Amino acid sequence: MFNTLITALKAKPASPASIPVGERVYAVGDIHGRLDLLQRLMDQIAGDLKASALTPTLVFLGDYIDRGPKAKEVLDYLMTEVLPVKTVIHLRGNHEQVLLDILDPTIDDPRLFPSWLGFGGRETLGSFGVPAVDLYSDDEDALQKRTPTVIPQIYQAFLQSTRLSHQIGDYFFAHAGIRPVVPLDRQRAQDLLWIGKPFLSSTVKFPAVVVHGHTIAADVQNLHNRIGVDTGAYATGVLSAVVLEGTTRRFLQTKGA
Secondary structure, three states, rough: OOHHHHHHHHHHHHHHOOOOOEEEEEEOOOOOOHHHHHHHHHHHHHHOOOOOOOOEEEEOOOOOOOOOOOOHHHHHHHHOOOOOOEEEEEOHHHHHHHHHHHOOOOOOOOOOOHHHHHHHHHHHHHHHHOHHHHOOOOOOOHHHHHHHHHHOOOHHHHHHHHHHEEEEOOOEEEOOOOOOOOOOOOOHHHHHHHHHHHHHOOOOOOEEEEEOOOOOOOOOOOOEEHHHHEOOHHOEEEEEEEEEEEEEEEEEEEEEE
């Protein structure tokens, strides 16, 4: 017992999660068609980088499309605009995955397209020029058949190029989170894109601090094992990002109408 006590006293506390020396990471939550908020947040990041000699990385956590009014314009911005950071990681959200599944001719699920329309697909198709009269027509089959031609190949290729996860230092980035206790290199795509309560309610220490979006919260969630930055931009007008540097964490937010 005495030896056990001595060992416990000598044990060092766990080191805080960190980003490699000389680097800074910005991780941006779910955008959902809010081009206005995205542009304002990028302006904030550009200002935050002034007079900094650090090497920055920008990680987008997915869900660029659906729900908000300017999905196409958000994709245009991410694909073609000169962002304030050279190294950019585009992760895939569950909304991008659903659209990719709809566009995949080998997937035949009659529930998929109507479900997508109900959680933001109409807004995305509208941003690509589909008139409202067609978006709300009773003939959803006709609309589904048009979708692959409505969304040009260049956008489809961009969505296909998105990643499911990324790791920098002691931080692991994924859209929804991870399955607790499962090693990071064995995570399923389904969990990385969709997981909820099993991840959100877990208090265990993960192999890395998980930075995620997907689940809306009233404010950013800064916990010992995860950081959630989905503040419901499409509905609340608040788009959030976490800034990671060394062992520090801080947050940027921008608001719109």
